[in-house]
Amino acid sequence: MANSPSGESVLERADRILAAFTAEEPRLTGAGIAARAGLPPATAHRLVREMARRGWLDRVEGGRYVVGTRLWELANRSSRELGLAQAARPFMGDIHAVLRQHVQLGIVEGREVLLVERLSHPRAVPVRSAVAGRLPLHLSATGLVLLAHAPEDFQESYLEGPLPALTELSPTDPGVLAEELARIRVAGHALQTGYLETDTAGIAVPVRGRGEQVVAGLGVITPAGDPAARAGAIVQALHTAAHGIRRTLRETRRETAE
Amino acid sequence: MANSPSGESVLERADRILAAFTAEEPRLTGAGIAARAGLPPATAHRLVREMARRGWLDRVEGGRYVVGTRLWELANRSSRELGLAQAARPFMGDIHAVLRQHVQLGIVEGREVLLVERLSHPRAVPVRSAVAGRLPLHLSATGLVLLAHAPEDFQESYLEGPLPALTELSPTDPGVLAEELARIRVAGHALQTGYLETDTAGIAVPVRGRGEQVVAGLGVITPAGDPAARAGAIVQALHTAAHGIRRTLRETRRETAE
Numbered sequence: 001m002a003n004s005p006s007g008e009s010v011l012e013r014a015d016r017i018l019a020a021f022t023a024e025e026p027r028l029t030g031a032g033i034a035a036r037a038g039l040p041p042a043t044a045h046r047l048v049r050e051m052a053r054r055g056w057l058d059r060v061e062g063g064r065y066v067v068g069t070r071l072w073e074l075a076n077r078s079s080r081e082l083g084l085a086q087a088a089r090p091f092m093g094d095i096h097a098v099l100r101q102h103v104q105l106g107i108v109e110g111r112e113v114l115l116v117e118r119l120s121h122p123r124a125v126p127v128r129s130a131v132a133g134r135l136p137l138h139l140s141a142t143g144l145v146l147l148a149h150a151p152e153d154f155q156e157s158y159l160e161g162p163l164p165a166l167t168e169l170s171p172t173d174p175g176v177l178a179e180e181l182a183r184i185r186v187a188g189h190a191l192q193t194g195y196l197e198t199d200t201a202g203i204a205v206p207v208r209g210r211g212e213q214v215v216a217g218l219g220v221i222t223p224a225g226d227p228a229a230r231a232g233a234i235v236q237a238l239h240t241a242a243h244g245i246r247r248t249l250r251e252t253r254r255e256t257a258e
Numbered sequence: 259m260a261n262s263p264s265g266e267s268v269l270e271r272a273d274r275i276l277a278a279f280t281a282e283e284p285r286l287t288g289a290g291i292a293a294r295a296g297l298p299p300a301t302a303h304r305l306v307r308e309m310a311r312r313g314w315l316d317r318v319e320g321g322r323y324v325v326g327t328r329l330w331e332l333a334n335r336s337s338r339e340l341g342l343a344q345a346a347r348p349f350m351g352d353i354h355a356v357l358r359q360h361v362q363l364g365i366v367e368g369r370e371v372l373l374v375e376r377l378s379h380p381r382a383v384p385v386r387s388a389v390a391g392r393l394p395l396h397l398s399a400t401g402l403v404l405l406a407h408a409p410e411d412f413q414e415s416y417l418e419g420p421l422p423a424l425t426e427l428s429p430t431d432p433g434v435l436a437e438e439l440a441r442i443r444v445a446g447h448a449l450q451t452g453y454l455e456t457d458t459a460g461i462a463v464p465v466r467g468r469g470e471q472v473v474a475g476l477g478v479i480t481p482a483g484d485p486a487a488r489a490g491a492i493v494q495a496l497h498t499a500a501h502g503i504r505r506t507l508r509e510t511r512r513e514t515a516e
Contacts, residue, residue: 010268011305015312018332026336047269054273067337069367072374074276075333077390078284079325086389093351109327116330131344132335 013039013047014056018067023130027064081107084216085117087248088207091241092119095220099234102221105207106142108150109134111158113143113217138163138177139170141202142219144190148181149206149214155181169194189235190219199224203231205238207245215249218242271297271305272314276325281388285322339365342474343375345506346465349499350377353478357492360479363465364400366408367392369416371401371475394422396435399448399460400477406442407464407472413439427452447493448477457482461489463496465503473507476500 020028020036028036034044048065051057055070076082085105092103096119106113112134137143137158147158159174171177184190193201204219218241220234278286278294286294292302306323309315313328334340343363350361354377364371370392395401395416405416417432429435442448451459462477476499478492 009308011272011308011312011314014269014272015314015332021332021336023335026338026341050267050269054269056269056273067333069339069365069372071329071333072337072339073367073372073390073392074273074279075325075329077281077388078279079330080284081327081330082389083284107327109331114327114331130335131340132331134331 010047013037013043014051017044017047017051018056018071021067023133027060027062027066029062029064033065081116083252084249087252088117088216088218088241088245089119091244091248092117092218095237095241098237099220099222104142104219104221106135106140106146106217106219107215108137108146111137113137113140113146115142116216135196136164136166139166139192139195140219141190141192141204142217144180144184144192145204145206145217145219146214148184148190166196167194167198169198171195189238190217191231193224201226203234203238205235205242207242209246210250216245218245268305271295271301272309275302275305275309276314276329279325281391285318285320285324287320287322291323339374341510342507345510346375346474346476346499346503347377349502349506350375350476353495353499356495357478357480362400362477362479364393364398364404364475364477365473366395366404369395371395371398371404373400374474393454394424396421397424397428397450397453398477399450399462400475402438402442402448402450403462403464403475403477404472406439406448424454425452425456427456429453447496448475449489451482459484461492461496463493463500465500467504468508474503476503 016037016039017033020033030045030048031041033048034041037044039047048057051068052059052065055068057065057071058068060066084107088105092105096103103119104115105117106115108114113136115131115133115135118131135143137147147155150158155178159178161174163172163174163177164170165172171180189203189205191201191203196202200221201224202219202221204217206214207216207218209215218238220238222230222234274295274297275291278291288303288306289299291306292299295302297305306315309326310317310323313326315323315329316326318324342365346363350363354361361377362373363375364373366372372392373389376389393401395405405413408416417436419432421430421432421435422428423430429438447461447463449459449461454460459480459482460477461480462475464472465474465476467473476496478496480488480492
């Protein structure tokens with residue numbers, strides 16, 4: 001592999017350049033890219049120009065760059081994430097239409113839940129997450145349900161921490177969290193109140209793929225004060241949707257995250 | 259830039275490897291990747307392994323590879339395509355709910371329309387296109403409306419061809435196509451019957467962004483035999499949705515394809 005004097009490969013530097021772009025800062029100058037990617041300006045500029053030639057970055061007005069349309073196409077057209085999102089979307093739409101709250105679908109990526117689909121209601125409670133955004137697994141219901149069904153060695157290493165907290169209610173004790181994961185496996189759903197934000201709660205169920213393994217978590221975010229009886233109805237609706245998604249995954253040829 | 263003996267850069271080879279994966283063939287072996295990418299096996303294997311280390315490819319059962327979750331995340335989280343798709347989706351959902359046909363949103367990419375969002379009805383007429391899929395601009399209504407509003411020099415070079423045909427009805431004469439583009443600009447919408455498939459028709463309108471420029475095409479695919487009166491109603495619904503999308507784009511901070 002072609003390495004720089006620092007031993008870093010071209011792909012590693014390209015990865016750092018792509019990672020410089022975020023939902024909050026989607027347009028960057030060449031100098032901004034170099035600074036965020038931690039690369040010498042000359043190195044960054046040379047690579048940015050080549051990435052722009054290939055359509056991995058696109059140049060927009062003001063001489064700024066954005067992540068390129070070609071890269072978007074390459075990353076999506078065969079992706080398991082898009083296949084999963086498309087299988088789930090009609091069922092998420094049904095839940096969304098009835099509950100009028102955020103409905104989201106997430107997968108495990110590292111120690112976080114990566115949201116691959118999201119339907120939001122304009123009047124729903126405002127929340128942190130977005131499509132292609134991440135949250136720590138133990139702080140969202142969608143993440144908790146994924147963590148509870150992850151391989152045992154992954155759960156063990158996850159519990160070793162770090163377990164960051166975002167509110168006073170965020171669980172940070174590994175023993176307490178392990179008990180919660182056990183309860184989630186027995187109950188078949190996860191429920192968190194105030195772990196991410198003090199005024200929101202989350203309810204999520206596992207989505208199984210063609211086999212028995214859990215391929216995604218399906219969750220709803222609600223205001224923290226919702227009555228418990230409503231949670232029971234939401235759990236039922238989520239389980240029904242998760243069954244529908246599984247049936248669709250079994251019927252489609254497209255590969256999914258399993 | 260680090261080049262191979264053939265003068266090809268690492269990024270160019272990585273691009274060819276990613277392009278080997280398609281919606282039809284989302285899982286490839288190392289040997290399959292090398293063959294499709296036209297790379298010597300040793301070169302392909304070395305690069306595939308490094309891409310897998312970075313999460314640009316993921317290894318799945320059977321030793322096959324798929325496009326990686328990390329690349330999906332990098333390509334989506336700040337993308338104009340996702341921003342546009344999310345702004346459009348509620349309005350596309352409204353049309354979809356009423357018409358019960360495919361609704362799609364496309365942008366220009368090279369000489370083709372790249373579909374960035376798609377809502378399909380299970381009972382709608384089956385069609386060729388998919389999200390992150392492409393169609394020649396002059397063969398789909400969504401593409402035609404984009405072509406008609408593209409810069410003049412782009413239109414001229416497009417008309418120089420090649421103009422591939424998919425059915426006997428596909429337009430292949432540059433003069434006839436130029437007249438059609440002029441009519442689309444006057445009428446404010448595009449209508450094609452049988453250009454892509456003999457049994458489907460398409461109707462599309464332009465979507466403008468924050469300024470006056472057209473940033474996307476919004477189209478509906480219907481059975482070819484639909485009465486003309488219905489087309490008028492569809493055009494009205496599409497214009498209303500296009501206005502809604504524009505309003506949303508103006509209200510959101512996220513960058514879009516303009």
